[in-house]
Structures are given as structure tokens and as C-alpha cells.
Amino acid sequence: MRTLIKGGTVITAADTFAADLLLEGGRIAQMGADLPAAGARVVDAGGMLLLPGGIDVHTHLELPFFGTVASDDFYTGQRAAVFGGTTSHIDFAIQHKGESLHQAVENWQHKAQDKAVIDYGLHVAITDLNDTVMAEIPSLVSAGVTTLKLFQAYKGVYQVDDATLFRAMLKAAEAGMLVMVHCENGDVIDFMIRDNVAHGRLATEYHARSHPAWAEAEASLRAIALAGIAGAPLYIVHMTCAESVDQLRYGRARGLPVMGETCPQYLFFTTDNLRQPDGAKYVCSPPVRTAADNDYLWQALSAGHLQVVATDHCPFLFDGTQAIKYEGENYQKPGKELGAGDFSKIPNGMHGIEDRLLLLCGPTA
Numbered sequence: 087m088r089t090l091i092k093g094g095t096v097i098t099a100a101d102t103f104a105a106d107l108l109l110e111g112g113r114i115a116q117m118g119a120d121l122p123a124a125g126a127r128v129v130d131a132g133g134m135l136l137l138p139g140g141i142d143v144h145t146h147l148e149l150p151f152f153g154t155v156a157s158d159d160f161y162t163g164q165r166a167a168v169f170g171g172t173t174s175h176i177d178f179a180i181q182h183k184g185e186s187l188h189q190a191v192e193n194w195q196h197k198a199q200d201k202a203v204i205d206y207g208l209h210v211a212i213t214d215l216n217d218t219v220m221a222e223i224p225s226l227v228s229a230g231v232t233t234l235k236l237f238q239a240y241k242g243v244y245q246v247d248d249a250t251l252f253r254a255m256l257k258a259a260e261a262g263m264l265v266m267v268h269c270e271n272g273d274v275i276d277f278m279i280r281d282n283v284a285h286g287r288l289a290t291e292y293h294a295r296s297h298p299a300w301a302e303a304e305a306s307l308r309a310i311a312l313a314g315i316a317g318a319p320l321y322i323v324h325m326t327c328a329e330s331v332d333q334l335r336y337g338r339a340r341g342l343p344v345m346g347e348t349c350p351q352y353l354f355f356t357t358d359n360l361r362q363p364d365g366a367k368y369v370c371s372p373p374v375r376t377a378a379d380n381d382y383l384w385q386a387l388s389a390g391h392l393q394v395v396a397t398d399h400c401p402f403l404f405d406g407t408q409a410i411k412y413e414g415e416n417y418q419k420p421g422k423e424l425g426a427g428d429f430s431k432i433p434n435g436m437h438g439i440e441d442r443l444l445l446l447c448g449p450t451a
């Protein structure tokens with residue numbers, strides 16, 4: 087089967103130019119001007135961009151979280167990804183307390199089994215680092231996992247202390263692996279959430295008020311400094327604000343191999359969205375910030391101070407009490423309504439796997 091994609095604008099890593107693409111057997115056979123259409127199915131790509139499939143390096147399909155589970159599984163999430171031009175992604179296999187890291191990988195491979203329709207990889211998120219688990223880290227590389235994720239936030243759930251983070255960094259550096267960190271000060275955030283709840287400040291916007299920008303900045307610099315001491319490369323996930331990206335720039339200016347990621351929600355949304363009647367839709371951690379932060383992040387991306395845009399795709403239904411029809415079947419999962427009347431119970435997460443490339447390349451960008 088031959089397919090001719092006509093009249094599009096081809097984007098490669100180096101160039102942008104008008105060209106037709108001839109596909110044979112699922113591969114690009116020819117690229118050039120006015121290619122002959124004989125025997126081929128012709129697709130008109132006039133006015134469109136033709137670019138390699140995107141890779142979303144930060145997703146959570148079917149993640150158990152906040153007493154429910156993310157609403158996309160490996161089939162629905164990957165299907166959405168393809169519609170938006172993303173053809174590969176890296177999800178997080180999360181170690182449950184007491185589990186080995188290889189068990190976590192197997193658990194996530196099981197979720198993807200018979201459902202995956204595109205390529206995927208896995209990071210391993212460490213939540214319970216004892217000596218046995220520590221010894222296991224280097225062997226992940228032969229299982230295809232080269233990145234470890236640790237959390238400075240979600241106290242009592244995922245959070246690890248500095249010694250644990252530091253030991254993991256030393257081990258990762260030794261094994262040639264990359265450490266990714268969720269940088270927020272979980273102790274301060276936990277106190278602020280409890281304090282707001284105790285005083286009856288339960289509205290959705292208190293989610294953001296309980297996760298201040300300085301809590302992200304402090305944890306970012308702490309992770310950068312620990313990586314500097316350990317001699318380990320570091321990748322900070324979902325950076326949201328000027329305060330934290332400034333810490334990244336500080337580390338990079340001193341020659342540390344540290345990188346930062348942001349996500350579309352931090353480029354487009356603000357705390358104003360949390361005050362809308364459907365504000366729970368915009369609850370994620372770290373939270374959405376200010377319009378000034380949106381601008382700062384766009385500039386940081388153009389200037390190369392931030393290196394990656396991923397999505398942290400982790401969707402929850404807005405009203406999980408209502409069944410929706412999906413491919414002829416009723417589909418129902420508890421969602422954002424779990425936090426009706428109490429911001430601290432709203433499942434943290436937003437969708438984005440389908441929208442990332444369109445938002446970055448589209449006419450609004």
C-alpha cells in the first residue's frame with residue numbers, strides 16, 4: 087500500500103520546507119516536490135505541517151491516585167496521543183511500599199498488555215528505598231529502564247527524605263541513569279493543606295494557596311544542590327514558575343548537568359481558572375500559577391533555560407458519578423467530584439497527551 091501525502095510543509099530537526107511524502111509499507115520511501123501519485127492513496131496536506139511523531143516523556147495512564155484511578159488506560163490514552171501527533175510516550179511505573187522495582191515495572195507492563203497501540207517506555211518511581219531496592223537499581227538498565235523518579239512532595243504517600251534522594255542520586259550516577267524529581271517541599275505543603283482545611287478554607291483555589299511557588303523553588307534548589315554533591319545528572323519534572331526556573335538557571339550557570347521540564351497547563355492556565363465553577367478540572371500538582379509565570383515559561387523555553395515540554399497527563403473525569411458511553415460501553419470512574427467541598431480531596435491531575443503538539447505548534451502558540 088502506497089500513500090502520497092501532498093502539499094504539506096515538512097519539518098525536520100534542521101529544516102522547514104514544502105515537500106510531498108511517499109510512504110511505502112509504513113515507511114517514508116521518498117520526499118520531494120511533485121512526486122507522482124500513480125497507484126497511491128493521496129492525502130491532501132495543504133496548509134499542514136508534517137513532522138516526526140512526538141514523544142511525551144511524562145504520562146500517567148491508569149494511575150491509582152487519590153482513592154480512584156486516572157481515567158485513561160493504555161488504550162484510550164495512547165489513542166488520544168496519536169490523534170494529537172504523539173506516537174511514543176514514557177509512563178511512570180510506581181513502586182508500591184514493600185515492592186521490588188522490577189515488580190513495579192511488571193505491574194505497568196501488565197496494564198499496557200493487549201492495550202498499547204503505540205511505542206512506550208517506563209520510568210521507575212521509587213517510594214520505598216531500602217538496601218535491597220538500592221542494590222536492585224543498576225539492574226533496571228538491562229530491563230530497559232534508565233530513569234528513576236523520586237518525590238520531595240506527597241507526604242505520607244510518595245515523599246522521600248533528603249538522605250534517600252541523595253543515596254538514589256549516587257547510585258543512579260554510578261549506574262549511568264538519570265534521576266527525575268518532583269520538586270516541592272512536601273512538609274510545608276502538608277502543613278499548609280492541614281491548616282487551611284482546619285480553618286474551613288476549603289475552596290478549590292486553596293489548592294494553589296497550599297502549594298506556594300517558593301515551596302517549589304526551595305525544593306528545586308535543594309534537588310539541584312544534592313545532584314551537584316552526588317555528581318548526578320538531574321531532570322526536574324513540571325516546573326511552573328519563575329522562582330523555580332531561576333534556581334535551574336543558577337545550577338546550569340554553574341555547570342551542573344540539570345534539566346527542566348514544563349507542561350502545557352503551566353503555559354496557558356492560571357489560578358483564575360481554579361476560581362471557575364469547574365475549577366477542579368485545573369487542579370494538578372504543582373498548581374497552575376500566574377499570567378506572569380505563563381509568560382516567563384514561554385520565554386524560558388525560547389531561551390533554552392527550560393529543555394522539555396511534556397504533559398504529566400493524568401486525567402480524571404469531572405463528574406465520575408455519571409456513566410459515559412465509550413465505544414458502546416458504559417464507562418464510569420470516580421473523579422474530580424471526590425473533592426466537592428474540600429480542595430484537599432480533589433484528585434490531582436490534568437489531561438494533555440492529545441493536545442501538547444497542537445498547543446505548541448498551532449496558530450495560538
Ligand SMILES: [Zn+2]
Pocket residue numbers: 144145146398
Ligand atoms: Zn507526573
